[in-house]
Amino acid sequence: MRLTILGGGGFRVPLVYGALLGDHAEGRVTHVVLHDLDAGRLHAITRVLAEQAAGVPDAPEVTATTDLDEALRGADFVFSAIRVGGLEGRAHDERVALAEGVLGQETVGAGGIAYGLRTVPVADGIARSVARLAPDAWVINFTNPAGLVTEAMSRHLGDRVIGICDSPVGLGRRIARVLGVRDPAAAWIDYVGLNHLGWVRGLRVAGRDELPRLLADPGLLGSFEEGKLFGAAWLSSLGAIPNEYLHYYYFNRETVRACQEAEQTRGAFLRDQQARFYERTRDPGASALRAWEATRAEREATYMAENRETAGAGERAADDLSGGYEKVALALMRAVARNERTTLILNVRNRHTLTALDSEAVIEVPCLVDAGGAHPVAVDPLPDHATGLVCAVKAVEREVLSAAASGSRASAVKAFALHPLVDSVAVARRLVDAYTAVHPGLSYLG
Numbered sequence: 001m002r003l004t005i006l007g008g009g010g011f012r013v014p015l016v017y018g019a020l021l022g023d024h025a026e027g028r029v030t031h032v033v034l035h036d037l038d039a040g041r042l043h044a045i046t047r048v049l050a051e052q053a054a055g056v057p058d059a060p061e062v063t064a065t066t067d068l069d070e071a072l073r074g075a076d077f078v079f080s081a082i083r084v085g086g087l088e089g090r091a092h093d094e095r096v097a098l099a100e101g102v103l104g105q106e107t108v109g110a111g112g113i114a115y116g117l118r119t120v121p122v123a124d125g126i127a128r129s130v131a132r133l134a135p136d137a138w139v140i141n142f143t144n145p146a147g148l149v150t151e152a153m154s155r156h157l158g159d160r161v162i163g164i165c166d167s168p169v170g171l172g173r174r175i176a177r178v179l180g181v182r183d184p185a186a187a188w189i190d191y192v193g194l195n196h197l198g199w200v201r202g203l204r205v206a207g208r209d210e211l212p213r214l215l216a217d218p219g220l221l222g223s224f225e226e227g228k229l230f231g232a233a234w235l236s237s238l239g240a241i242p243n244e245y246l247h248y249y250y251f252n253r254e255t256v257r258a259c260q261e262a263e264q265t266r267g268a269f270l271r272d273q274q275a276r277f278y279e280r281t282r283d284p285g286a287s288a289l290r291a292w293e294a295t296r297a298e299r300e301a302t303y304m305a306e307n308r309e310t311a312g313a314g315e316r317a318a319d320d321l322s323g324g325y326e327k328v329a330l331a332l333m334r335a336v337a338r339n340e341r342t343t344l345i346l347n348v349r350n351r352h353t354l355t356a357l358d359s360e361a362v363i364e365v366p367c368l369v370d371a372g373g374a375h376p377v378a379v380d381p382l383p384d385h386a387t388g389l390v391c392a393v394k395a396v397e398r399e400v401l402s403a404a405a406s407g408s409r410a411s412a413v414k415a416f417a418l419h420p421l422v423d424s425v426a427v428a429r430r431l432v433d434a435y436t437a438v439h440p441g442l443s444y445l446g
């Protein structure tokens with residue numbers, strides 16, 4: 001089986017390849033094709049993968065190319081993990097927004113909109129190429145903003161594009177752990193929303209919902225990441241455990257201030273950190289794998305540092321530093337390729353799952369996955385406060401899609417102005433002006 005990774009020079013690729021190395025079953029991936037526009041990055045990551053594969057029997061063959069058509073031909077699965085504008089673009093997104101006093105985070109608020117406006121036209125082109133060159137391939141989208149980009153690609157690929165994220169998996173794992181669930185895989189996680197905008201409303205083990213026990217115990221609530229971020233009292237009031245990214249909504253003022261006062265934005269930190277990694281891999285005598293492992297450890301330890309500082313949450317727990325999205329990706333591939341049926345929280349078209357949204361809207365929800373793809377499971381309606389937020393953010397995503405398709409500056413302004421974390425139409429107009437000034441990729445906006 002052939003797997004193509006778009007953004008194959010990206011930092012997370014070794015996580016995926018490492019997961020593949022442990023799969024020796026029939027129908028496994030035997031050939032990995034890395035595609036990136038930057039040949040130097042491809043060379044660095046190829047070195048890391050070669051060290052990972054050393055001594056592993058039947059390790060998947062790895063090839064690298066800067067030619068998209070060559071990468072797509074013959075693919076059974078396509079992982080899309082591109083970053084349009086690179087980490088320098090992310091740093092610009094953050095700085096422009098913070099200068100206006102609004103959030104510039106990669107997927108949330110003004111920064112997420114700017115990133116989406118840059119990324120959607122490129123993702124649209126990739127989807128068209130997949131439909132033309134590999135029409136039977138399944139596309140697994142890692143590219144952020146994951147829900148928005150998955151919806152853009154679904155307009156050409158239908159249900160053959162599925163978005164994944166490790167946030168719901170990590171959240172479910174932490175809740176199960178604090179509740180003493182011996183086998184988290186046996187728990188049913190009632191999770192629903194959009195990507196980076198969802199809530200766990202129940203965790204059922206052997207038919208019994210264990211979440212009320214957690215919500216009634218302030219000590220338990222305060223013992224894990226989300227409890228420390230949001231506070232036990234707020235979680236009890238909500239009656240649910242929100243995705244960590246909702247901290248940007250519920251504690252927006254505090255988080256914006258912390259980001260403004262930080263020595264570096266997250267994007268600038270990652271830009272500089274990864275530049276050092278790629279520089280080290282140019283030394284043929286140095287271990288690329290060890291350099292990657294050290295860089296990744298630092299990256300994971302500093303994840304959402306401003307949020308944790310604002311909440312007084314302290315350091316991340318050791319169990320939360322291991323990642324997880326590569327495990328979701330591998331489980332998804334196995335289910336589709338081998339009909340190994342499983343349940344995963346994925347980004348898929350709504351169909352009739354959430355009645356507040358239309359059937360084409362991409363949502364994040366538990367899905368039954370088999371050889372026919374991912375099938376969203378019916379869920380109870382969201383409470384009014386969550387429905388309002390989901391509908392508002394989906395409306396913003398639709399304006400981003402409209403702007404990307406039409407080149408309309410008015411639609412871009414509307415996307416910013418309608419977002420709950422942008423507090424003025426005048427600010428929205430200035431954001432569009434500032435982003436188009438620093439991002440050549442937004443020159444299409446009239």
